Amino acid sequence: xxxxxxxxxxxxxxxxxxxxxxxxxxxxxxxxxxxxxxxxxxxxxxxxxxxxxxxxxxxxxxxxxxxxxxxxxxxxxxxxxxxxxxxxxxxxxxxxxxxxxxxxxxxxxxxxx
Amino acid sequence: xxxxxxxxxxxxxxxxxxxxxxxxxxxxxxxxxxxxxxxxxxxxxxxxxxxxxxxxxxxxxxxxxxxxxxxxxxxxxxxxxxxxxxxxxxxxxxxxxxxxxxxxxxxxxxxxxxxx
Numbered sequence: 032x033x034x035x036x037x038x039x040x041x042x043x044x045x046x047x048x049x050x051x052x053x054x055x056x057x058x059x060x061x062x063x064x065x066x067x068x069x070x071x072x073x074x075x076x077x078x079x080x081x082x083x084x085x086x087x088x089x090x091x092x093x094x095x096x097x098x099x100x101x102x103x104x105x106x107x108x109x110x111x112x113x114x115x116x117x118x119x120x121x122x123x124x125x126x127x128x129x130x131x132x133x134x135x136x137x138x139x140x141x142x143x144x
Numbered sequence: 145x146x147x148x149x150x151x152x153x154x155x156x157x158x159x160x161x162x163x164x165x166x167x168x169x170x171x172x173x174x175x176x177x178x179x180x181x182x183x184x185x186x187x188x189x190x191x192x193x194x195x196x197x198x199x200x201x202x203x204x205x206x207x208x209x210x211x212x213x214x215x216x217x218x219x220x221x222x223x224x225x226x227x228x229x230x231x232x233x234x235x236x237x238x239x240x241x242x243x244x245x246x247x248x249x250x251x252x253x254x255x256x257x258x259x260x
Contacts, residue, residue: 064247073148073235073250074189087245119187128244131177135189 033058035136037122043142044112052107052139056124060134063105065097066121068138074121080105081128112143146171146238150251157226158259164211165221165254167236175241178212178219179248184232192234195219197241226258 036055044050056063062081066074076089080099094110103124109116119138126132147170157163169178180192195203195212202210207227211220223230233255237248 062246066248071252073237073252074248075250076247079245079247081244087247089247121187121189123189123248125246129242129246131194131239131246132191133246133248134191135181137186137188 035122035124035134037120037136037139039139040137041140041142043144046112046114046143048112049108049110050112050141052109052120052122052141053104054107054122054124054136055104056122057134060124060126060130061103062125062128062130063099063103064123064125064133065105065107066123066135067091068119068121070118077107079128086128109141114143117141117143146173146240146249148236148238148249148251150236150254152254153252154255154257156257156259157223159226159228161226162222162224163226163256165223165234165236165256167219167221167251169217169219169236169238169249171217171238171240173240177239177241178210179237179239180208180210180219180221181235181237181250182230182232183235183253189235193221223256228258228260230256231258232256 064079065077068074079087083099121138122136178195236251
């Protein structure tokens with residue numbers, strides 16, 4: 032049973048560029064959430080996707096957007112990258128939008144230079 | 145707004161000994177969940193233990209147990225018989241019991257080192 036998988040593992044982007052991160056949820060899960068974890072901090076909730084729609088959103092600017100596909104996989108897009116966007120981006124999935132058993136992937140390390 | 149505070153940035157424990165990690169939280173909610181997650185160097189967040197706020201009994205999972213004090217808004221994690229594999233970052237997290245939402249609020253973490 033594959034868990035939550037994310038790609039790429041690491042990437043380096045230049046300030047002002049755009050990035051797309053990808054996530055496949057755990058088998059059977061239809062809800063995907065994204066978190067940003069800056070160095071030395073706990074993860075912060077970006078948004079949740081369910082039924083291909085953004086359902087919940089944390090305190091992040093519109094430069095952060097996402098998408099969910101019919102197979103429940105998801106993408107996180109960040110436009111106009113800032114140095115402060117450098118972080119580990121974690122994808123999480125659950126059986127339902129209210130599910131309290133949440134599985135995380137290993138994350139994508141984004142470095143903005 | 146919910147806040148989660150972990151006041152111990154780093155802790156260490158001798159192998160086979162017991163260690164307790166502290167967590168306090170602030171919320172006006174009455175129904176919620178509390179979690180401890182472990183993040184080893186592989187970076188994957190792994191659920192250690194979960195507590196429902198409406199349950200008075202403290203949760204236990206093998207060597208891991210919690211001391212949940214709802215009135216004091218305190219949620220500590222006790223690790224018994226510490227093992228080298230327990231070395232990791234530990235995060236306390238809060239989730240409101242709310243239909244259609246399961247976003248987690250995390251603390252800043254405690255780095256635990258188990259010493260052989």
